[in-house]
Amino acid sequence: MTQIPSHSQTPQFGHIPTxxxxxxxxxxxxxxxxxxxxxxxxxxxxxxxxxxxxxGAVIAGPFTVKSCSEEVDRQTIESIKFQEGARS
Structure with a gap:
């Protein structure tokens, strides 16, 4: 008796049409x-x-620009004060 081993785990369904x-x-x-x-x-x-x-992005945009602008102004004032202190 010869047996061919099947390595497939797929079950065989007899009711599937051709x-x-x-x-x-x-x-x-x-x-x-x-x-x-x-x-x-x-x-x-x-x-x-x-x-x-x-x-939210549209509303946050102007606030971000305003805070960045204020920071640039603050840094400008600080640099001017520093330069005036170095001249003295």
């Missing part, structure tokens, strides 16, 4: 409605975070 295409029942209307609600909610949350992030 085309290799498995049939699956289409989702019910209730499943589709639930899925659509979930997808709409996810899209809404994603859009809300994007809008909040954009608004």
């Amino acid at each position: 085309t290799g295409i498995l049939y699956q029942q289409p989702p019910s209307a209730e499943q589709l409605a639930k899925s659509n609600k979930r997808n709409k909610f996810k899209a809404g949350v994603k859009d809300a975070f994007l809008i909040i992030g954009f608004i």
